[in-house]
Amino acid sequence: xxxxxxxxxxxxxxxxxxxxxxxxxxxxxxxxxxxxxxxxxxxxxxxxxxxxxxxxxxxxxxxxxxxxxxxxxxxxxxxxxxxxxxxxxxxxxxxxxxxxxxxxxxxxxxxxxxxxxxxxxxx
Numbered sequence: 001x002x003x004x005x006x007x008x009x010x011x012x013x014x015x016x017x018x019x020x021x022x023x024x025x026x027x028x029x030x031x032x033x034x035x036x037x038x039x040x041x042x043x044x045x046x047x048x049x050x051x052x053x054x055x056x057x058x059x060x061x062x063x064x065x066x067x068x069x070x071x072x073x074x075x076x077x078x079x080x081x082x083x084x085x086x087x088x089x090x091x092x093x094x095x096x097x098x099x100x101x102x103x104x105x106x107x108x109x110x111x112x113x114x115x116x117x118x119x120x121x122x123x
Contacts, residue, residue: 005052005090006040012100013038016107017115030103035110038103041077041087052090053077054099056106060084 006028013019013030019037022029026045030038041053055077058066063086066074077087088099108116 005054005094006042008096009038009040009054009090009099009103012096012103013107016104017111017118019107032107032111032115037106037110043091053087054090054103055080055085055087056102057109058084058086058102059105059109062086 009030010021010028014021016032019030019032022031024036024039027042028040029036037057039055041055043050043052053075063074063076063081063084066086067076073089075081075087075089077085081087086102088102090099108119111119
């Protein structure tokens with residue numbers, strides 16, 4: 001049996017330099033310093049819309065590309081979707097390497113330069 005999506009998500013997010021988890025809005029969120037880079041959306045509340053997912057910050061223009069390319073995999077999350085964030089469904093056949101890449105990109109968009117250097121050097 002595959003691990004629950006939140007457990008896999010935690011493992012990916014918390015491996016990033018100085019990333020930590022904070023519960024907000026009834027969901028686990030992942031942050032660096034005080035900036036949010038990912039939020040889990042459980043299937044059983046309005047954040048998940050009946051399916052588990054993760055919301056992450058996307059570079060300008062990427063959200064639309066992802067939604068057009070794979071609308072069954074990606075979604076526009078409520079509240080932050082208008083700011084370019086993208087949602088990724090975490091049920092079915094999940095490409096966890098792709099999820100990890102998206103989370104890394106989100107982290108890179110908000111992490112301080114010092115932590116980005118640490119990330120790149122592998123310290």
